[in-house]
Amino acid sequence: MQGVRSRGAAGSRKGALTASSFGHARAAGGPLPARLASMPTPISRAEAWDLLTEWVESSSLRKHCLAVEASMRAVARERGGDEEAWGVAGLLHDLDYERYPDLDTGHPRKVIELLEARDAEPELVNAIAAHAPFMGVVPETEMARALLAVDELSGFVVAVAYVRPQGIHGMTPKSVKKKLKTPAFAAAVSREDVAAGPAQLGLELDELIALVIGALEAEADALELNGSEAA
Numbered sequence: 001m002q003g004v005r006s007r008g009a010a011g012s013r014k015g016a017l018t019a020s021s022f023g024h025a026r027a028a029g030g031p032l033p034a035r036l037a038s039m040p041t042p043i044s045r046a047e048a049w050d051l052l053t054e055w056v057e058s059s060s061l062r063k064h065c066l067a068v069e070a071s072m073r074a075v076a077r078e079r080g081g082d083e084e085a086w087g088v089a090g091l092l093h094d095l096d097y098e099r100y101p102d103l104d105t106g107h108p109r110k111v112i113e114l115l116e117a118r119d120a121e122p123e124l125v126n127a128i129a130a131h132a133p134f135m136g137v138v139p140e141t142e143m144a145r146a147l148l149a150v151d152e153l154s155g156f157v158v159a160v161a162y163v164r165p166q167g168i169h170g171m172t173p174k175s176v177k178k179k180l181k182t183p184a185f186a187a188a189v190s191r192e193d194v195a196a197g198p199a200q201l202g203l204e205l206d207e208l209i210a211l212v213i214g215a216l217e218a219e220a221d222a223l224e225l226n227g228s229e230a231a
């Protein structure tokens with residue numbers, strides 16, 4: 001948590017640094033000031049996808065990450081966020097879950113280590129750390145709060161789609177809320193987390209569910225959410 005915080009402070013200075021100032025410091029031959037030694041660089045969607053396919057073999061976990069990416073992009077569009085950056089956070093948030101499923105020692109610490117070694121942007125590191133409440137990391141940006149809000153909800157909407165003959169098509173927020181009130185359905189999904197998420201983004205639960213349904217429906221082929229009627 002401390003590490004995430006201190007990297008956040010470094011990230012706020014990145015706008016003052018330029019490629020030429022970095023080059024001059026090296027050309028002068030002197031030691032690099034610590035603040036110049038680390039310049040966060042964004043991770044592109046293509047790089048994130050390469051990482052996901054390298055780290056995750058399970059098609060269901062890949063699809064979950066794609067679903068969260070789609071939801072993050074939809075919320076970014078709604079809230080004026082950076083769609084690419086928010087999508088990458090969704091794509092990478094469970095990167096280490098398959099290899100390191102032990103929540104006491106593994107996920108999401110390994111992906112955080114990887115991102116820090118890669119000089120990823122501190123906002124991305126914070127979002128991924130904060131999406132796991134047991135890490136005790138406070139979500140510092142709207143992107144981080146969005147990831148918390150859509151992770152479980154995206155999984156839940158996918159679960160609802162799996163039991164509908166039409167899949168994701170024609171699904172309404174009302175039908176999702178009805179399933180939320182059925183404790184035995186997708187019991188692992190925390191109803192508390194789902195209920196708390198939208199307010200963090202200034203949205204109603206219905207609005208967020210509608211955004212997630214729309215995002216997942218747009219990716220219905222890739223996520224295999226067309227339902228049994230389409231088979």
Ligand SMILES: [Fe+2]
Pocket residue numbers: 064068093094151152
């Ligand atoms: Fe997730």
